[in-house]
Amino acid sequence: MKMKMFTGKNLKKLSVAVCALGIFAGAVVLPVKAMAAETKAPAVITLPTPFTKDGLTVMEALDRRRSSRSFADAALQEKQLSALLWAADGINRPESGKRVHPTTRGIYNIDVYAVMAGGIYKYDPKAHALNRVSPVDFRPQINAKQTFVHTAPLTLFFVSNPVPPRDPSHPVNPERQHANNCLVAGTMLQSVALVAASEGLGTCVRGSVDKAAFAKAAGLSKEQTVLISQTIGVLP
Ligand SMILES: Cc1cc2nc3c(=O)[nH]c(=O)nc-3n(C[C@H](O)[C@H](O)[C@H](O)COP(=O)(O)O)c2cc1C
The missing domain is CATH 1.20.5 (Single alpha-helices involved in coiled-coils or other helix-helix interfaces)
Incomplete structure (x- = not known):
């Protein structure tokens, strides 16, 4: 040829x-x-009614609470997602709208965001639903070093909003308000940790997050503050 x-x-x-x-x-x-990195996940996830009748006793869950930094490549069940979000920021007294966690002056000024493979969602306690604010899988950007968060099914972000002063003539002390916000977020984190322990899930509170990247990805305003995050997943 x-x-x-x-x-x-x-x-x-x-x-x-x-x-x-x-x-x-x-x-x-x-x-x-x-x-x-963008997905076709639903824009709204309506969560099932949280279960409140089964699970470990509080004392058993406290006994099992610990930080986990290794997770199986598995998704959370819908009922687990529902219970975790409800524990974080859900309403437990519908007649008054009061929530599972205590808060300063009865003002609920901390929002919970759920970072999942399908995007970033903001929790709506009244609707017990997640509303997508970004379709991007933000998980790999949460933290470059702690790679277990890149694949864990859920990382919650706790974000504070400014609160109005009690008395308009006395402005809010920003340091005191920030301390209060951190304390309230701490109570939310612990409820999530107890539900995770009760469900046999792993969880880790995580302060080392790229807060600026998250604020940008979630479309936060400059008045909002990213306080802390918490990763949850299925244990290997
Ligand atoms: C405010 C706060 C921030 C934390 N930040 C991180 C973090 O960025 N990365 C991490 O792996 N663990 C973090 N942890 C988890 C602690 O390292 C962990 O709770 C501690 O080592 C005690 O272990 P235990 O939770 O298993 O009892 C944080 C805990 C708290 C309360």
């Missing part, structure tokens, strides 16, 4: 064709790659 040699003219044609193919492939492949 006679091999066709590439002449200078043919070579020029070939390189034009290769370039065109490269540009076409780039145009098609690159956007697909850039969108890879």
Whole structure:
């Protein structure tokens, strides 16, 4: 078989064709790659009514509470997601709208965000539902070093909002307010840890998070403060 040699003219044609193919492939492949972290998860996740009748006793759950930093590649059950969000910030007295956790001056100014494979969601305690604020899988950006959070099914973020002063003539002391916000978030974290222990799930409170990246990804305003995060997953 006679091999066709590439002449200078043919070579020029070939390189034009290769370039065109490269540009076409780039145009098609690159956007697909850039969108890879986005998912088609639902915009609203309506959670089932939280179970309050089963699980370990409080004393058993306290006995099992510990930090875990290794998780199986498995999803949480819907009822577990429901229980965890309800424990974090849910309403336990519908008649007054008061919640599972205590709070300063009865003002609920801490929002809970759920970072999952399907995006970033904000918890709505009244609807007991999650509303998506970003379709991006933010998990790999939470923390570069603690890689177990990159695949764990759920990381909660606790974000404080400014509160109005009790008396308009006396402005809120920002340091005191921040301390109060941290204390309230601590009570929320512990409830989540107890539900996780009761469900045989692993959990870890995590202060080392990229707060600025999360604020940007979740569309927070500059008045909002990322206080802490908490990762939850299935134990290996
Ligand atoms: C405010 C706070 C921040 C924390 N931040 C991290 C963190 O960024 N990464 C981590 O692996 N553990 C973190 N932890 C978990 C502690 O390391 C852990 O609670 C401690 O070592 C005691 O272990 P135990 O929870 O198993 O009892 C944090 C805990 C708290 C209360």
